[in-house]
Amino acid sequence: MDSSIVKLRSKLEVYKAMTDGGNLSDCPVRDVIQGLSGKWSSLLMAALAEQPYRFGELRRLVPDISQRMLTQTLYDLQRDGYVHREVFPTKPPSVEYSLTDLGRSMFEALQHLLQWAENNHDAVRGARATFDAGQA
Amino acid sequence: MDSSIVKLRSKLEVYKAMTDGGNLSDCPVRDVIQGLSGKWSSLLMAALAEQPYRFGELRRLVPDISQRMLTQTLYDLQRDGYVHREVFPTKPPSVEYSLTDLGRSMFEALQHLLQWAENNHDAVRGARATFDAGQA
DNA sequence: GGGTGTTGGTCTCAAAAAGAGACCAGCACT
DNA sequence: AGTGCTGGTCTCTTTTTGAGACCAACACCC
Secondary structure: OOOHHHHHOOHHHHHHHHHOOOOHHHOHHHHHHHHHOOOOHHHHHHHHHHOOEEHHHHHHHOOOOOHHHHHHHHHHHHHOOOEEEEEEOOOOOEEEEEEOHHHHHHHHHHHHHHHHHHHHHHHHHHHHHHHHHHHO | OOOHHHHOOOHHHHHHHHHOOOOHHHOHHHHHHHHHOOOOHHHHHHHHHHOOEEHHHHHHHOOOOOHHHHHHHHHHHHHOOOEEEEEEOOOOOEEEEEEOHHHHHHHHHHHHHHHHHHHHHHHHHHHHHHHHHHHO
């Protein structure tokens, strides 16, 4: 079973790792997860996991992200060490974003969740439809 | 290697699964991920993965969540089929939240990411510190 | 040399989401 | 009668996000 490594740790431990200290600054796991829980983070990670992209390419690739949020999300990902930003001295200068080793490592863990989402989206959509019908 | 199953699919495919159609409603993966990318979702999932909890217990367990966001996040998790809500006719009535099978299945995938966060938080914190020092 | 296009942003303003905290009904217990 | 506990909701303020205008610098074209 591919989840054996994870299962060796009790769920309680993972939970405690998220709440230890009671506040964010004392809880590293929450601190890290926070940076990934934005609306665009996982999407941009998935894009950059495929290949490095330039700013404008990413903007065209994800048409419904605002330029402002693209800038900011890339900045945050870079700050947390997942993404490398390189400016090429062309005219006008172009900027390439790529995953760091840390970013690739993180994406491997994230990918399980993306995979699950792809495999189970109809179950989720079904649950949502049933729920909404019941509330109506 | 425990990630072999995932690696069988190309990263490109996962990425395409997140962008197909160009908008949210046509992209199931983004639709599902969206529901999990909130600030509190993963934390509450981790808590409920440990054991079922009542509303007030969760509130005490996560002291820095507002009652308003606790209500709403649990509602969303319930709507997407991850969480079961049961009202017991005590006086005053108590409400218990627990994971569904779908929720447990999803948490298994999520746990990889939580695990990674726990293992690598010092790398992330280090990257952040270095970055901030460079910007100063 | 003047007009147009490209680059990767920033700035402002409006809309949406989140946080803080008061408030509520219903009943038990004292 | 007063107090407490339950799981919420309501309102108000602050923060975050979204939409879109604007920018400098240069290249290319004529």
